[in-house]
Amino acid sequence: MTDKLFQLTTETRNAQTQNLDQLPTEQILKIMNEEDKKVAYAVEDVLPQVAKAVDLVSAALQKGGRLFYFGAGTSGRLGILDAAECPPTFGTNPQLVQGVIAGGTSALVEAIEGAEDLPELGREDVQKYGITDQDVVVGIAASGRTPYVIGALQEAKSRGAKTISLSCNPVAEVNEGVDVAINVVVGPEVVTGSTRLKAATAQKMVLNMISTVTMIHLGKVYGNLMVNVQATNQKLRERVKRIVMEVTGISYAEAEVLAEQAGGDARVAILMQKTGLDRAAAVELLTRFGGRIRDAIENQN
Incomplete structure (x- = not known):
């Protein structure tokens, strides 16, 4: 088992960094930067698999399913981070996209490395979250063998449930039996085995793609504007006004009034301006089209 671990791409030594501790600061940073540049190309190589994953997740969520990320250590934290960003960005119910980390929430701030070695904990967490055949589970493991x-x-x-694996080795045990396998091979790390570096960057990029494109498919983006943003602080309240201005062409003062009348919901404010409806009627129209603002605008009659 140990021999196999050291044969993994994520565990091999990087020929470009073997004298890392003897280099000046700027040279180390340049090397890290050059290695990081490789990550986007590695992700590019797996875009067909990411597209399959997105389509699978989108179909499940459109039918009332949920998306879960399961991981340990850095991988688990990345899953929780992506899930946590969905409600404020896209106005989703926190239950729609969830991240689960080995060892529980305390593992977010304190490493609980032993938890990742127990497959029964993974099974128990799936049971705990009541995952069904409507849901999608993404298993994240840089090594591909957690x-x-x-x-x-x-x-x-x-x-x-539909299953997706995300690893950073060309051959991964987590791929066995899954519906979609995504292997982003970023090569050896700058610091040997430290998958919080390139592997983590690759994983975050892929998770961003899965959640963002899924939300686009669910109608939570209009053009390239996050019209479902939740106006929960001053910055986001200003963003709502800017979005209303961008879509309708009205002034800041007019957008401010509309946003207030719409209860801070950019979609409702846009519909009110474009259709002349009051708030209640705009909400009803939006609801009729499942929150899809483009459909609501184009089929208002």
């Missing part, structure tokens, strides 16, 4: 993630994927599959 027992916790393997256990979670196996249990999810046994319950009929």
